[in-house]
Amino acid sequence: MLIVADENIPLLDSFFGDFGEIRRVSGRTMSAGDVRDADILLVRSVTRVSRELLEGSRVRFVGTTTIGTDHVDQEWLKQNGISFSAAPGCNANSVAEYVLSILSLHAERRGLDDWTRLSVGIVGVGNVGRELAHKLERLGFALRLCDPPRAEHEEEGSHPFVTLDEALECDVVTLHTPLTRDQAHSTYHMVGESELAGLTAEQLLINAGRGEVIDTKALQARLEQASPPIVALDVWEREPHINADLVDQVWLATPHIAGYSLEGKVQGTEMIYQALSRFLGLPVRKKAGQFLPEPALSKVSFTSAADEDDAVRIALRACYDPRRDDARLRATMKGSPEERAAAFDRLRRDYPVRRECSSLKVQLKGTSKSLQDSFRAIGFKLKI
Ligand SMILES: NC(=O)c1ccc[n+]([C@@H]2O[C@H](COP(=O)([O-])OP(=O)(O)OC[C@H]3O[C@@H](n4cnc5c(N)ncnc54)[C@H](O)[C@@H]3O)[C@@H](O)[C@H]2O)c1
Numbered sequence: 001m002l003i004v005a006d007e008n009i010p011l012l013d014s015f016f017g018d019f020g021e022i023r024r025v026s027g028r029t030m031s032a033g034d035v036r037d038a039d040i041l042l043v044r045s046v047t048r049v050s051r052e053l054l055e056g057s058r059v060r061f062v063g064t065t066t067i068g069t070d071h072v073d074q075e076w077l078k079q080n081g082i083s084f085s086a087a088p089g090c091n092a093n094s095v096a097e098y099v100l101s102i103l104s105l106h107a108e109r110r111g112l113d114d115w116t117r118l119s120v121g122i123v124g125v126g127n128v129g130r131e132l133a134h135k136l137e138r139l140g141f142a143l144r145l146c147d148p149p150r151a152e153h154e155e156e157g158s159h160p161f162v163t164l165d166e167a168l169e170c171d172v173v174t175l176h177t178p179l180t181r182d183q184a185h186s187t188y189h190m191v192g193e194s195e196l197a198g199l200t201a202e203q204l205l206i207n208a209g210r211g212e213v214i215d216t217k218a219l220q221a222r223l224e225q226a227s228p229p230i231v232a233l234d235v236w237e238r239e240p241h242i243n244a245d246l247v248d249q250v251w252l253a254t255p256h257i258a259g260y261s262l263e264g265k266v267q268g269t270e271m272i273y274q275a276l277s278r279f280l281g282l283p284v285r286k287k288a289g290q291f292l293p294e295p296a297l298s299k300v301s302f303t304s305a306a307d308e309d310d311a312v313r314i315a316l317r318a319c320y321d322p323r324r325d326d327a328r329l330r331a332t333m334k335g336s337p338e339e340r341a342a343a344f345d346r347l348r349r350d351y352p353v354r355r356e357c358s359s360l361k362v363q364l365k366g367t368s369k370s371l372q373d374s375f376r377a378i379g380f381k382l383k384i
């Protein structure tokens with residue numbers, strides 16, 4: 001059996017080595033010639049999987065080790081009897097930690113000691129939005145949740161859903177929707193001129209869904225006007241050919257790495273390994289946990305002398321500080337458009353190992369119950 005796989009999928013040999021031969025190719029430039037004699041195709045989000053790639057091949061199973069599926073023509077796969085699996089939720093916690101870290105930086109920038117004074121509007125409350133909401137709620141943030149497709153089908157729970165306009169009134173608005181077109185509640189350019197017009201200089205807009213959910217031209221125009229909002233973008237229109245001027249205009253610019261914790265990536269591989277095992281009728285014998293190495297930073301310790309807000313900030317940023325990714329991306333913005341696109345992909349391919357908060361043991365000596373609760377809410381392991 002021949003497996004053709006994006007070379008950026010981690011642990012290909014460990015998970016799939018027993019199934020057959022693995023041919024690694026660049027996901028970005030994968031062509032019909034690369035997959036013609038393949039039985040199994042494993043991709044990430046940068047490969048467009050459609051008739052053009054697969055017609056005439058013998059591929060019977062396609063797996064994407066990502067949450068997003070907008071790069072896959074699922075209808076065509078179905079019509080052609082090709083089985084498809086994605087990895088829902090695999091890196092949801094990684095994205096939630098990316099947002100938390102940005103919130104802590106933003107609160108500090110605004111001189112807020114207590115970050116929970118920021119109200120947060122979450123747009124798209126699926127695996128990512130729910131994980132984020134869960135952490136923020138436990139930390140004590142006031143939330144507004146916007147998810148029209150869910151609102152249509154679900155009873156109102158403790159958090160009734162709000163409209164996009166109501167979510168856009170929050171101090172922080174963070175986007176976690178898939179990219180959809182031509183269907184109810186489509187998200188393509190969902191945030192455009194009129195949505196951006198109402199945002200003020202006090203507000204922070206984060207996009208960690210897909211770049212096309214925000215209309216870039218409208219955003220650039222808004223950022224040139226008086227009192228523009230503060231913006232953090234992890235995703236961009238036309239990746240990897242991102243708009244260098246927009247990078248200049250926003251506060252934080254990262255190269256689509258919100259979900260790039262090692263745990264998130266390895267869980268993506270694991271979920272597709274499980275799906276392929278089921279497809280082939282083989283037992284599932286391997287688990288992501290057995291392949292995760294010891295983290296470089298395994299323990300931090302705070303005493304009763306620690307300032308509580310500082311302690312959370314220090315631990316959170318020890319695990320992930322988006323300013324490092326922002327600096328790396330900005331450093332690549334000087335060359336030609338082709339050089340910049342190649343650099344964007346290189347930053348993603350060579351991404352340093354980033355571990356989630358659950359990999360860090362936090363030792364607390366004589367600290368308050370509320371500090372313990374905050375660490376637990378974020379997902380750290382506590383040692384009291
Ligand atoms: N930046 C990154 O690294 C990164 C990582 C993971 C996922 N993503 C993106 O984030 C998206 C969301 O991930 P997820 O795991 O939560 O997906 P999910 O499918 O679990 O949830 C998406 C939610 O968005 C809602 N939604 C759809 N249209 C909407 C609209 N018009 N307004 C508001 N809500 C709407 C859906 O009802 C659903 O509840 C993915 O599709 C992917 O594109 C990005």
Ligand SMILES: O=C(O)[C@H](O)[C@H](O)COP(=O)(O)O
Pocket residue numbers: 008044045046065066067068069091256257258259260348
């Ligand atoms: O959809 C996802 O899971 C994320 O956007 C994922 O992090 C994308 O990473 P890529 O497939 O582009 O490496």
